[in-house]
Amino acid sequence: MNIIKGSARIIGDEVSTDIHCSSKYLPGKDATYIATVAFEQVAPGFAKAFNKGDVIVAGKHFGINSSREQAVHVMHRMGVSAIIATSFGRQFYRNAINNGLPVIECDISGIVAGDALEIDLVAGRIAVTAKNITRAVPPLPATVRTLLEAGGLIPFLQKHPDWNVGGEAA
Amino acid sequence: MGHTIAEKILGQHADGKPAKAGEIVVAGVDFAMIHDARAGNALKMIEKLGAKSLPHVKRTALVLDHYSPPPNMEAANTHVAMRAFADKHGSPLYDVGDGICHQVLPEGGHLTCGDLVVGTDTHSTTYGAFNAFGTGVEGTDVSAVMMTGKLWFRVPETIRIELKGPLQPGVWAKDVTLTMLGKLGAEGANYRALEYCGSGVSAMAIDDRMTLSNHAAELGAKAALLEADEKTFAWLKAHGAAAPKPVKADADAIYAQRIVIDTATLAPQVARQHNIDDVVAVPDVAGQKIHVALIGTCTNGRLDDIRQAAAILKGKKLAKGVRMIITPASRAIYLAAMREGLFEILTAAGASVEAAGCGTCVNITGHYIAADDQVVISSANRNFKGRLGNPKSEIWIGSAATVAASALTGVVTDARTVAGGDWRAAA
Numbered sequence: 333m334n335i336i337k338g339s340a341r342i343i344g345d346e347v348s349t350d351i352h353c354s355s356k357y358l359p360g361k362d363a364t365y366i367a368t369v370a371f372e373q374v375a376p377g378f379a380k381a382f383n384k385g386d387v388i389v390a391g392k393h394f395g396i397n398s399s400r401e402q403a404v405h406v407m408h409r410m411g412v413s414a415i416i417a418t419s420f421g422r423q424f425y426r427n428a429i430n431n432g433l434p435v436i437e438c439d440i441s442g443i444v445a446g447d448a449l450e451i452d453l454v455a456g457r458i459a460v461t462a463k464n465i466t467r468a469v470p471p472l473p474a475t476v477r478t479l480l481e482a483g484g485l486i487p488f489l490q491k492h493p494d495w496n497v498g499g500e501a502a
Numbered sequence: 503m504g505h506t507i508a509e510k511i512l513g514q515h516a517d518g519k520p521a522k523a524g525e526i527v528v529a530g531v532d533f534a535m536i537h538d539a540r541a542g543n544a545l546k547m548i549e550k551l552g553a554k555s556l557p558h559v560k561r562t563a564l565v566l567d568h569y570s571p572p573p574n575m576e577a578a579n580t581h582v583a584m585r586a587f588a589d590k591h592g593s594p595l596y597d598v599g600d601g602i603c604h605q606v607l608p609e610g611g612h613l614t615c616g617d618l619v620v621g622t623d624t625h626s627t628t629y630g631a632f633n634a635f636g637t638g639v640e641g642t643d644v645s646a647v648m649m650t651g652k653l654w655f656r657v658p659e660t661i662r663i664e665l666k667g668p669l670q671p672g673v674w675a676k677d678v679t680l681t682m683l684g685k686l687g688a689e690g691a692n693y694r695a696l697e698y699c700g701s702g703v704s705a706m707a708i709d710d711r712m713t714l715s716n717h718a719a720e721l722g723a724k725a726a727l728l729e730a731d732e733k734t735f736a737w738l739k740a741h742g743a744a745a746p747k748p749v750k751a752d753a754d755a756i757y758a759q760r761i762v763i764d765t766a767t768l769a770p771q772v773a774r775q776h777n778i779d780d781v782v783a784v785p786d787v788a789g790q791k792i793h794v795a796l797i798g799t800c801t802n803g804r805l806d807d808i809r810q811a812a813a814i815l816k817g818k819k820l821a822k823g824v825r826m827i828i829t830p831a832s833r834a835i836y837l838a839a840m841r842e843g844l845f846e847i848l849t850a851a852g853a854s855v856e857a858a859g860c861g862t863c864v865n866i867t868g869h870y871i872a873a874d875d876q877v878v879i880s881s882a883n884r885n886f887k888g889r890l891g892n893p894k895s896e897i898w899i900g901s902a903a904t905v906a907a908s909a910l911t912g913v914v915t916d917a918r919t920v921a922g923g924d925w926r927a928a929a
Contacts, residue, residue, distance in 0.1 A: 421692065423624070
């Protein structure tokens with residue numbers, strides 16, 4: 333997954349994934365159901381119109397105050413291929429990577445719904461070619477890329493119990 | 503170019519060189535903690551993986567504090583699984599009533615200056631009071647630490663906060679953290695590390711320094727680091743910790759922001775209902791009626807908090823209609839408070855004392871539910887609507903001194919205006 337291509341889906345600032353993408357306030361509902369209504373209150377129709385492979389483009393503090401790893405499982409179900417945001421809530425950022433979902437901090441100005449995004453995790457670049465937007469982001473180290481490819485931290489450690497991915501240093 | 507404490511500790515645990523803010527490193531973890539609100543899933547996952555060996559399991563403490571004592575059978579069953587896991591693998595285990603994770607880890611001598619410590623709780627920032635990089639993670643992370651002893655970290659930028667001058671008697675570290683919340687807003691330091699420094703920090707006892715690092719979690723901080731001094735070394739030695747490896751920031755370290763607080767003139771602060779960053783000075787809201795007074799939690803359930811409360815309530819009675827509950831942060835604190843006669847003073851005044859645990863903070867044990875329209879004043883760290891079980895009640899947050907002074911008068915009260923409110927100076 334060194335290069336990810338997907339259509340931009342826009343969501344605002346300060347979105348709590350605990351509130352809008354987990355069963356924390358919908359006890360008893362499973363991930364399959366949550367995936368059909370996720371983010372409804374902050375972006376009506378968001379989940380319904382979401383296509384597999386789309387990229388969530390969020391503002392400040394995406395996943396703020398959120399601790400539930402379940403939110404990432406829901407987003408996998410929705411088919412989210414990556415999230416780019418101005419910034420992430422700290423625990424959400426960890427949970428996303430630990431569960432195999434690429435998250436990239438990046439200036440999102442000028443990106444609108446439907447833009448064809450290209451994310452290069454190795455080179456550290458976000459681009460919307462049609463609009464001549466190219467932005468450099470810190471490239472992900474090989475360890476984190478391998479971890480994402482493996483589908484998350486635990487599957488990664490089953491393959492690489494010493495964290496050694498060879499070649500590039502961790 | 504110099505480095506912050508966070509860059510140095512994370513770097514030392516990765517490739518030995520200081521890391522740079524923004525980098526992602528894989529670092530060796532010195533100690534890990536998982537509590538009973540997260541252990542259920544993580545232990546199941548480890549069993550499922552059938553990891554042949556868990557080389558770091560003996561450096562991972564299991565703490566039964568959130569559901570202490572267990573309010574339902576699921577929690578009781580999780581506790582049984584945790585005890586069995588600890589027996590099988592030799593992990594240190596802190597059982598019901600032993601205390602809150604962030605108190606028992608330092609008290610148990612599990613960490614020292616320069617260490618990297620993770621726990622499944624946002625308030626794991628507490629360990630920063632001992633010059634250790636402590637940060638909150640999830641169950642998956644702690645499972646990974648048990649299996650490999652390592653974890654990945656994004657190296658945080660740092661905000662340096664200088665506290666100028668010792669706090670007045672009756673004013674505590676909690677009043678500083680509330681001031682910071684008023685200034686930066688909840689999550690205003692998201693992803694960043696804090697470094698607290700200055701004469702205000704040097705003057706603080708260890709109990710108060712732990713509040714400073716602990717309550718940084720509400721600012722969204724990843725860690726809240728203090729430099730070590732003779733007080734730190736003496737405390738760690740008394741609790742059997744390993745030899746300290748103190749880490750200082752370089753004079754030319756790069757900071758995201760610098761803040762100076764005039765702590766010498768600071769007044770007591772409270773956060774009003776529902777929002778931890780709706781912070782006002784106590785004198786500005788003095789007279790606000792309260793019904794329930796709570797002292798406890800990993801933020802302010804320590805011995806100095808209980809001593810301060812006892813100094814205010816000695817020989818007095820709670821105001822008519824006020825209920826007060828004290829929940830020490832650990833069994834060691836409970837025992838020390840008993841030996842000092844503090845519980846006799848508080849119980850005679852009309853307060854109740856409960857076994858050590860997290861119960862004061864959130865409606866898990868169900869012991870603290872306020873009635874409709876009642877106002878709770880608490881020494882805890884969060885006051886979301888309904889956090890104590892009734893969304894029609896209000897939670898106000900202050901220091902233990904403010905809580906005790908308010909319990910005495912029945913209205914929000916500045917501890918500086920009541921006898922015993924200057925306890926720290928008198929001690």
